[in-house]
Amino acid sequence: MHVADRGGGAERSVLTLHQSLRELGHDCRLFVGSKILDEPGVIEIEQRRPIPGVLRITRRLEQKGIQNLYAPWFRNLPDMIGEADIVHLHSLWKARHGFADLTGICRIAKRYPTVMTLRESWMMTGHCACPTGCDRWKTGCGSCPDLQRVPSVQSDFTRFNWQRKRTTIQQSDLHITTISNWLRQQVQQSPICEGKKVHVVHNSVDERSFFPGDMLAARNALSIPHDKFVVLLAGQSIEGVHRGISQHAVKALNRLDDHGIHALLIGRSAGDVAATLNTPSSTVPYRESPQEMAQCYQAADLTIVPSEYETFGRVAAESLFCGTPVLAFATGGLTDIVVPNVCGKLVPTGDVDALAAGLADLKSNPDALLRMRNDCVSHVRERFGTKSIAVQYGNVYQEVIAARSMRPGDEGGPVSTANIPANKFTASTTSKISCVIPAYNCEAWLQRAVESILATRYASLEILIVEDGSTDETLQVANQLKARHPQTVCVLQHGGGMNRGVSASRNLGLRNASGEWICFLDADDYVYPNRFESATKTLIDQPDVDGVHQLAEMVFPDKETCEQWWECSPYFGFEHSIDSSALLGRLLEGKCWATSAILFRKSLLERTGLFDEGLQIAEDCHLWFRMAAVGKIVSGDLNAPVSAYWRRIDSAYQPSPLQRLQMIRSMVKFLNWVSTADVPAKDRDEAKKAIQQYILRGLTNARFAKQRTLAWSIAWQAVRQLPSISINSKFCGQVARLAIGR
Secondary structure: OEEEOOOOHHHHHHHHHHHHHHHOOOOOOEEEEEOOOOOOOEEEOOOOOOOOOHHHHHHHHHHHOOOOOOOHHHHOHHHHHOOOOOEEEOOOOOOOOOOOOHHHHHHHHHHOOEEEEEOOOHHHOOOOOOOOOOOHHHOOOOOOOOOOOOOOOOOOOHHHHHHHHHHHHHOOOEEEEEOOHHHHHHHHOOHHHOOOOEEEOOOOEOOOOOOOOOHHHHHHHHOOOOOOEEEEEOOHHHHOOOOOOOOHHHHHHHHHOOOOEEEEEEOOOHHHHHOOOOOOEEEEOOOOOHHHHHHHHHHOOEEEEOOOOOOOOHHHHHHHHOOOOEEEEOOOOHHHHOOEOOOEEEEOOOOHHHHHHHHHHHHOOHHHHHHHHHHHHHHHHHHHEHHHHHHHHHHHHHHHHHHHHOOOOOOOOOOOOOOOOOOOOOOOOOOOEEEEEEEOOOOOOHHHHHHHHHOOOOOOEEEEEEEOOOOOOHHHHHHHHHHHOOOOEEEEEOHHHOOOOHHHHHHHHHHHOOOOEEEEOOOOOEEOOOOOHHHHHHHHHOOOOOEEEOOEEEEOOOHHHHHHHOOOOOEEOOOOOOOHHHHHHHHOOOOOOOHHHEEEEHHHHHHHOOOOOOOOOOHHHHHHHHHHHHOOEEEOOOOOOOEEEEOOOOOOOOOOOOHHHHHHHHHHHHHHHHOOOOOOHHHHHHHHHHHHHHHHHHHHHHHHOOOHHHHHHHHHHHHHHOHHHHHOHHHHHHHHHHHOOO
């Protein structure tokens, strides 16, 4: 059920889902408040007149501000639906008056297994869909500071609306899906949705409309110069999140003042934006047709999406489907879509300097931009293609149906539970897993870490706690765990109980490990029950695979730590599958997985060696570089994290531009290692080029951010540790600009 079958991005997503489910052989009907298209299986909800006078009174109350008060035809929808295995509710508030009411949700959820997709925050607030800058929705709304936010209301009934929504959701047996991981986190903070199971299924993009095309032909059609670097702005870049003009992209373009750039502005306010730009530009009216919009993406070199509030990021996704990389703020759903250095670049939200620097960096690196154009399409098609999203929803439907079928005393309609896959994991191998946990001053967290490994219920486990000369009660906690689980837990110490550091501690654990397969876990992190499901299956089914990397979820103890650490994504690791042959290059761009999210064969260490004990920061990356150079490391199941990466204010690794210096040191050490390893000369040369590019990006970003001390430190360390870079023309150019203060 949805408001209409035609309109904006939400309507396109719902209609495409309906079509895809039917193509997959499901009997799908789409009930809408307003039917515009002649699409098979779409049914307009018939609005039968209720008792005379009742509707007129409720409409006046709704106009005042009491939302979705009374729609008798929506309450009676079960009679119209008849038999169904699942009901999927989408947006309920945008159509003409009378489409839906809240009481009807309870009636539907009582009779059918029900899923509700949230595409914005309306169901969590007292009236608005976009509560940016306001946290009243977390406590009950009331005394609303802005009644004009969409959908606007005349009077402040926001507290009453909020309470009605909470009562509705809490009394309804339903699952919730959101269109981004960020929105899921918002839902999990909402008292209205408290206790509800929340899944993430993104919006789809129709690959039949959005695909790479002939850039020159598109520019000819839009009368855009062939020899310019074309930057596309659309959506919030033109219209702003509420009203008026969003200035971030304008300021960034004006700051560069680069007449080699040509702006392509799309939207109703495109002319107003053009008047504020120093950059040459072309304006195009709002494009309602997907094919017309795709032509605009095909004409551009880069799309900028500087949204400050974005639950998904359709402009970014559509652009990537057309092969046009994206520069965006790291906000909301955009962090799910834009994979840095694969699909484009993410910069801190609201940072105009970083936006300008990112644009300059992408414009000045045509080789990197071309690689992104080639890589981004396959990434987004796999993640957001119509069939992929339909299958993901099908999996959610199966889970919801199964959960309802197990509920005692159900009064609902007929439910089919045929062919529901069993998801419970059972170890199918006797291969032992050795988990190495270095432990230093971690008495508060060590038990949680060990018990999380035990909770996976893997059949053959060995947990090696390496106590690293702690000054607190860590050793006592470790010994208690060993006494409790004597067949599984082993406690090791360095000679004399010394403190040797994390690399030496992991190496001690590796030397004592008896398992065929190895994993790591830091003592303040923990794993989820699905930790070994995907990875062990891959290692069993594919004997040529040496290791499997997956995702960790960033977890913060408090808001202060979250603000310090939060960058682009709630996950740590690669969010999209990467071919093992391309993995080393991606790692040398500065991205990696968490130590708690890789499982590998112990035999691989015979080719790579152990951790470099001379490195205290980026020591894990140094080992990952070597693994990717001589082994076959593949992506596991990336749909859900397998571990929690617990970040504290006093964590050993802290987010800082200075960490780039440590990463450069790690990379150069790897380059020295790979020069003597059994690695093809071509791969060694590509690794060297990738490391030089990493240094150049760091130098460029530091220079644009006016961090001159850091920039000089990067330049000096690069020359000292990698002398050959001193003859690189781009490096020399950056140093020259730095020397003259540019």
